[in-house]
Amino acid sequence: MRRLLAVSASCVLGPAAVLAAAPTASAEPTTPVTYPAGATATRHSGLAFDTCTAPPLSSIRAWNASPYRAVGVYVSGVNRTCTQPELTASWVASVSQLRWRLLPIHKGLQPPCGARPSDAKISRTLSTARSQGTAAATQAISAAKALGMLPGSALYNDIEHYDQTDTGCRNAVLTYLSAWTKELHRVGWVSGVYMNLNLGAKQLSDAYTSTTYARPDALWIARYDGLDSLKGWANIADSKWARHQRVKQYRGSHDETYGGVKLNIDNDRLDAPVATVAYSYKVTSATPLNARTGPGTGYPVAATYAPGATLRVVCQTPGTKVGTTSVWNKLSNGRYVTDHYVSTPSSTGYSAPLPRCPAAPTPTRRPPPAD
Numbered sequence: 001m002r003r004l005l006a007v008s009a010s011c012v013l014g015p016a017a018v019l020a021a022a023p024t025a026s027a028e029p030t031t032p033v034t035y036p037a038g039a040t041a042t043r044h045s046g047l048a049f050d051t052c053t054a055p056p057l058s059s060i061r062a063w064n065a066s067p068y069r070a071v072g073v074y075v076s077g078v079n080r081t082c083t084q085p086e087l088t089a090s091w092v093a094s095v096s097q098l099r100w101r102l103l104p105i106h107k108g109l110q111p112p113c114g115a116r117p118s119d120a121k122i123s124r125t126l127s128t129a130r131s132q133g134t135a136a137a138t139q140a141i142s143a144a145k146a147l148g149m150l151p152g153s154a155l156y157n158d159i160e161h162y163d164q165t166d167t168g169c170r171n172a173v174l175t176y177l178s179a180w181t182k183e184l185h186r187v188g189w190v191s192g193v194y195m196n197l198n199l200g201a202k203q204l205s206d207a208y209t210s211t212t213y214a215r216p217d218a219l220w221i222a223r224y225d226g227l228d229s230l231k232g233w234a235n236i237a238d239s240k241w242a243r244h245q246r247v248k249q250y251r252g253s254h255d256e257t258y259g260g261v262k263l264n265i266d267n268d269r270l271d272a273p274v275a276t277v278a279y280s281y282k283v284t285s286a287t288p289l290n291a292r293t294g295p296g297t298g299y300p301v302a303a304t305y306a307p308g309a310t311l312r313v314v315c316q317t318p319g320t321k322v323g324t325t326s327v328w329n330k331l332s333n334g335r336y337v338t339d340h341y342v343s344t345p346s347s348t349g350y351s352a353p354l355p356r357c358p359a360a361p362t363p364t365r366r367p368p369p370a371d
Helices: 057-065 089-097 126-146 167-186 197-206
Strands: 042-050 070-076 101-106 154-158 190-196 218-222 246-258 261-274 279-282 289-292 301-305 310-322 325-331 336-338
Touching: 042 101, 042 246, 057 089, 057 246, 057 261, 070 126, 070 261, 089 101, 089 279, 101 126, 101 261, 126 154, 126 167, 154 167, 154 218, 154 261, 167 190, 167 197, 190 197, 190 246, 190 261, 197 218, 218 261, 310 336
Parallel strands: 042 070, 070 101, 101 154, 154 190, 190 218, 218 246
Antiparallel strands: 042 261, 246 261, 279 310, 289 301, 289 336, 310 325, 325 336
16 A cells, blocks of 8 residues: 555445445445355454555564564455465464454556556446446456455445545546446445545545445545544545444554564555455364354254364354353354354353354344454
8 A cells, every 4th residue: 555655545335134234325325235144244343554465473472572463464356466475374364363354455456547557457437336336246256265354344445545636536536436336236245445545445435425436345545644444534524434334544554663673554544344364263162063053042953963073153143142152153164053062262152262153143244243
């Protein structure tokens, strides 16, 4: 982002059956989302940082001493300039186990009237721009899946600054981003967009209630004023992207050191959807463990898991009390098991780093509760 230009940005949003609160709009902004079994959305609130290259796992461990608990990572895109030797499925799993949340960034095609002259550009031909936006979503999803990220994750499309007086350029960018959002929604992912506050985000905000362009679920702005507020953004009403749907990059490239490790970072404040991942735990019961269709013993048994089997847990939710706990684990296949017989850290309550599951499924896009 800011390493490619003076500014940068990204955005996202989560699953229908999992999101809890975006205001309902008519026409295109409410593009339907279909979430596969097991999909869930994870939201994070707090400070984050992003770097051009994902830091080594040892650096993330050292930065546990920092105030940050989320990090932006460039997962895909033709204009992604930094190599990513650390960014693997193993790295994602290990960082997540350390209780960090991830903001996946797609640095794809850029505005035809902005960004760097050498960047690959969005076409001014709207039908082509539409196809390019769909292709960008497909590429980002493929990259995110390869890293172990799951449906319901937010993916942020980084759009750098561009000429606000060029109407054709504006229409191309909005068409591209609309197609990006619609394709993400079609296959159960959350749409985020990153833009400079004064050189892009205003035009996205002006189209907030448009019946032509699908609205992204989360907005990540770049505004290097040193203020980390998620309200009071110039030209963007506080009522827009108001329900856990905002990120602000408030300071650009600089060095910070924690745990003896120096990194060059941008500073971010977020209250928004992030990547959802699965955490591996073992069945601890002496007999096969029932997996049910819901979080309680009154739900039908959908499968059983042998003692010692590995489970892929995506979130935790309240349910019928079993033994010492009322916590149930939702698995990546959509089934539920009581936490009483799973090797999570706590035997009585919720366990970090697992997020809380969203509220019961609903037919409209809504942001998830805080984890």
